[in-house]
Amino acid sequence: MNFGFSEEQELLRTEVRKLLDGQCPMPEVRKLGESPQAYSPALWKQLGELGWLGLTLPEAYGGADLEWIDLALLLEETGRSLFPSPLISCTLAAAALLESGSEEQKQARLPALAAGSQIGTVALAEDGGIFGSEGIALRGERQGDDWLLDGVKCFVTDPEAADFFVVAFRTGDGADELALAVVDADAPGVSAQSFPMMDTTKRLGNLSLENVRVPANAILAEPGRARPALDRLFDRGAIAVTAELLGSAQAALDMTVAYAKERIQFGSPIGRFQGVKHPLAEMFVALESSKSLLYYAAWAIDAKPDDVPRAVSRAKAYASDTFIRIGVDGVQLHGTIAFTDEYDLQLYLKRSKWARPMFGDSAYHYERLLRLRGL
Amino acid sequence: MDFNLTAEEEAFRQEVRQFLADKLPPAEERGEGFIWEWWKAIREKRWIGFSWPTEVTGGGASIMQQFILKEELLKARAPLLGSDYTGLHWVGPAIIQFGSDEQKAEYISEILDSKSIWCTGYSEPDVGSDLASLQCRAVRDGDEYVVNGQKIWTTLAHLARRIFLMVRTDTKGESKHDGITCLLVPMDTPGIEVRPIKAMTTGGMAHMLNEVFFTDVRVPEKFRLGAEGQGWEIVCSALQSERSGISEVNRHESALDDLIDLARRSQRGGKPAIEDGQVRQTLGSFEARIEAMRLNGMRALTSQLRGDLHPSQASINKLHNCDLLVEMSDLAMQLLGCSAPYVSGSDAVIDGGRWQNGALSWPATVVGGGTPNVQRNIIAERFLGLPKD
Numbered sequence: 001m002n003f004g005f006s007e008e009q010e011l012l013r014t015e016v017r018k019l020l021d022g023q024c025p026m027p028e029v030r031k032l033g034e035s036p037q038a039y040s041p042a043l044w045k046q047l048g049e050l051g052w053l054g055l056t057l058p059e060a061y062g063g064a065d066l067e068w069i070d071l072a073l074l075l076e077e078t079g080r081s082l083f084p085s086p087l088i089s090c091t092l093a094a095a096a097l098l099e100s101g102s103e104e105q106k107q108a109r110l111p112a113l114a115a116g117s118q119i120g121t122v123a124l125a126e127d128g129g130i131f132g133s134e135g136i137a138l139r140g141e142r143q144g145d146d147w148l149l150d151g152v153k154c155f156v157t158d159p160e161a162a163d164f165f166v167v168a169f170r171t172g173d174g175a176d177e178l179a180l181a182v183v184d185a186d187a188p189g190v191s192a193q194s195f196p197m198m199d200t201t202k203r204l205g206n207l208s209l210e211n212v213r214v215p216a217n218a219i220l221a222e223p224g225r226a227r228p229a230l231d232r233l234f235d236r237g238a239i240a241v242t243a244e245l246l247g248s249a250q251a252a253l254d255m256t257v258a259y260a261k262e263r264i265q266f267g268s269p270i271g272r273f274q275g276v277k278h279p280l281a282e283m284f285v286a287l288e289s290s291k292s293l294l295y296y297a298a299w300a301i302d303a304k305p306d307d308v309p310r311a312v313s314r315a316k317a318y319a320s321d322t323f324i325r326i327g328v329d330g331v332q333l334h335g336t337i338a339f340t341d342e343y344d345l346q347l348y349l350k351r352s353k354w355a356r357p358m359f360g361d362s363a364y365h366y367e368r369l370l371r372l373r374g375l
Numbered sequence: 376m377d378f379n380l381t382a383e384e385e386a387f388r389q390e391v392r393q394f395l396a397d398k399l400p401p402a403e404e405r406g407e408g409f410i411w412e413w414w415k416a417i418r419e420k421r422w423i424g425f426s427w428p429t430e431v432t433g434g435g436a437s438i439m440q441q442f443i444l445k446e447e448l449l450k451a452r453a454p455l456l457g458s459d460y461t462g463l464h465w466v467g468p469a470i471i472q473f474g475s476d477e478q479k480a481e482y483i484s485e486i487l488d489s490k491s492i493w494c495t496g497y498s499e500p501d502v503g504s505d506l507a508s509l510q511c512r513a514v515r516d517g518d519e520y521v522v523n524g525q526k527i528w529t530t531l532a533h534l535a536r537r538i539f540l541m542v543r544t545d546t547k548g549e550s551k552h553d554g555i556t557c558l559l560v561p562m563d564t565p566g567i568e569v570r571p572i573k574a575m576t577t578g579g580m581a582h583m584l585n586e587v588f589f590t591d592v593r594v595p596e597k598f599r600l601g602a603e604g605q606g607w608e609i610v611c612s613a614l615q616s617e618r619s620g621i622s623e624v625n626r627h628e629s630a631l632d633d634l635i636d637l638a639r640r641s642q643r644g645g646k647p648a649i650e651d652g653q654v655r656q657t658l659g660s661f662e663a664r665i666e667a668m669r670l671n672g673m674r675a676l677t678s679q680l681r682g683d684l685h686p687s688q689a690s691i692n693k694l695h696n697c698d699l700l701v702e703m704s705d706l707a708m709q710l711l712g713c714s715a716p717y718v719s720g721s722d723a724v725i726d727g728g729r730w731q732n733g734a735l736s737w738p739a740t741v742v743g744g745g746t747p748n749v750q751r752n753i754i755a756e757r758f759l760g761l762p763k764d
Binding site: 001002003004005006069257260261268269271272273274276277278280281282284285288289290292293295296299303304311313314315317318362363365366367368369370373375 | 656662680691
């Protein structure tokens with residue numbers, strides 16, 4: 001029984017932190033947030049060279065052959081730094097290809113993703129307000145061996161940076177009649193748009209598909225049978241977002257604790273007052289507990305797949321609410337300084353509003369837990 | 376990271392399972408004399424005091440063996456390990472760590488054989504969370520101490536044979552933590568008077584608490600545990616026993632199953648309460664927090680095995696435990712609707728009044744052993760490094 005990290009894992013964490021602290025400190029994060037696609041291609045390449053973009057991919061595709069628990073560490077650190085990058089997008093595009101792609105499809109995309117020479121993302125959700133596979137309404141039309149897609153996918157991460165999209169669509173009315181296709185950004189009829197964001201370090205928007213023709217060799221897995229793969233993709237998305245948000249939440253808590261130690265009022269550091277220290281203790285408890293839930297879920301992906309849906313829902317629900325609370329209470333405990341644009345805490349508050357709905361908020365995941373119990 | 380057991384650990388789990396299959400009848404078939412037979416059988420296995428050293432006839436078990444045994448006993452809904460909860464949980468470990476050979480010989484086997492009941496003399500009328508300020512006085516007179524003062528909230532004092540008593544032997548120490556001494560006092564010593572305090576609880580649990588008065592109580596020096604002035608160290612210490620908190624987690628898990636069952640039977644807005652969105656959200660959040668407790672416990676266990684357990688780690692799960700006890704029992708009361716105020720004594724009460732008992736009995740756990748606000752202070756100061764207030 002071992003619920004702890006190995007020396008290699010701690011080393012990976014240290015290396016990532018060192019690189020991000022050195023090359024992407026907060027002024028750089030803010031600068032990248034103002035750039036059109038909110039990431040630095042040069043730094044992205046460097047991450048590829050370090051092997052961090054293909055962490056969970058097999059070596060045959062240029063990956064490091066590690067596990068999701070290692071990936072969770074990487075994402076915690078990018079979250080801690082608010083590192084603007086398409087890491088979650090690429091991770092999920094790669095996960096879909098790895099699970100459902102043909103050998104040819106994998107060879108064509110995975111090494112490029114691992115090297116950082118291509119950006120991929122997933123286009124799963126739509127605007128019906130339904131999380132998970134049930135929310136997929138876009139109906140593909142069969143034309144010979146090809147499929148024709150006409151509609152809009154919403155809440156696509158890094159839509160304008162992406163070279164290709166893994167698109168989910170329906171092949172029939174049955175709940176399970178779903179399919180996944182790879183659509184190139186430059187294919188005829190494809191257009192992507194990101195919208196102005198509260199959290200400027202993230203890009204989110206729509207993928208418009210106007211009579212886009214998807215050839216048979218761009219379909220992942222068997223059309224109409226992609227439901228299990230899609231469910232697993234949603235779960236991986238929720239884990240990736242949870243890992244990243246917990247790193248951010250840790251940074252926001254650290255910042256608030258540091259402030260409580262140095263800010264003097266009534267002749268003493270405010271962290272001495274129980275009105276300040278008790279909320280901080282509560283945040284710490286919630287954050288540590290969120291980490292326990294996340295690490296187990298990430299471990300289960302590789303070691304205990306049957307446990308993943310419940311583990312993911314527990315982690316995403318509890319962690320999302322934890323981060324929201326740390327964002328709000330962190331600002332309150334600081335006072336007006338945290339209301340300013342200049343003070344970095346506000347960036348974390350904004351990140352918490354991004355992280356909550358991505359791949360399901362707590363209301364969705366708590367409800368899902370009851371359904372998974374058969375209720 | 377790996378949640379699997381080693382081959383030896385797995386073999387031990389099988390041994391426990393086999394024993395339980397052979398020796399533990401289902402709850403409804405357990406007769407009156409069963410509990411004594413059960414305690415005798417598991418005592419022979421040395422599973423009572425499993426973590427204690429073999430020199431005092433404990434089990435000498437590893438942390439993982441303790442965890443496995445506890446988990447299997449809980450899964451099988453086995454009764455408590457022995458009659459003396461206080462003795463098994465903190466008095467025994469303190470005697471093993473600080474006691475003389477005579478004291479170990481006299482007290483430890485009694486605890487393990489379910490022949491003792493200890494109570495704990497910590498709180499006083501003016502001394503609760505600030506325990507180190509205790510005032511109950513012991514003055515040296517030859518080879519005896521003379522104790523005068525009062526203790527309060529003393530659980531089971533009316534049944535206990537001995538009290539694990541913290542007294543002040545020195546009032547001139549630099550810090551209030553100095554000058555506290557631990558005495559192991561027979562409850563039938565002249566000058567000890569126990570007065571019951573009735574709790575708000577309904578039914579058989581109403582009398583657990585007591586006041587204990589000490590008037591010129593003469594305690595031989597040989598009943599002192601550790602050195603004079605070592606009392607605070609004794610309060611703060613505990614032997615290395617398994618700290619996963621698996622017992623609390625298991626209790627919450629079965630309470631959640633029972634709550635879900637109640638929600639299926641109860642009505643809300645003309646339909647089963649289990650279909651109510653708010654009820655479902657609350658149940659889902661209970662599930663996540665119970666699982667968080669379980670996994671926090673596993674992380675603590677790993678730290679313990681690696682020898683780097685934070686001494687205040689238990690405060691994290693204690694806060695979850697308190698919240699869950701209060702909130703889960705309150706959801707039950709909400710599900711009962713207008714019948715919630717009924718207690719046992721008529722057919723009108725649902726499930727014989729067990730939910731009402733739960734809604735009133737949580738303070739024993741939530742307040743006992745340090746209130747939630749004390750835990751928050753501990754976490755803020757010892758994990759986050761905030762200044763003491």
